[in-house]
Amino acid sequence: MRVVATLVASLAVALCAPLSARAADPIGFKFKLSDGAPVECSWSRGALSCLEYAKAEAPGDCEVGGDVPGMKITARNAPKAISVCVDEGFHDWPVLRPSKTFKRGSITCRLRRDSSALTCRNRTGSYVMVEAAPQAA
16 A cells, blocks of 8 residues: 555645646746837747737727737637737746847747847748847947
8 A cells, every 4th residue: 555655745746846847937028129019928828929018909909908009820720810918917927138049849039139129030030030120229
């Protein structure tokens, strides 16, 4: 009976360890473009969604909060425009520094050295997800 209890306990620990390790991983990141516009990107169900808060419309089509535009990319498709109703402040996610990358699955994103754009690559190519507004000369 002790052997069975030990095996069950060991199996429970083995099954729970990956879940707790995943919980510690950030589910998103944030950064500011070179024009000062705040952006948050979140990873969920195999897709990366990046929201551009500087372009939010309040209330837009939302009953609560504001309508925030953005882009969503999956492993096998080009990015598509999205719009999300947001009624909360910014998340406490890590900041993606210039020239650094974020990788989940087959999606890799890099913030340009000058913070002018976030470029993401998936199985179909490389795409600009968000870009700073052009600076007046």
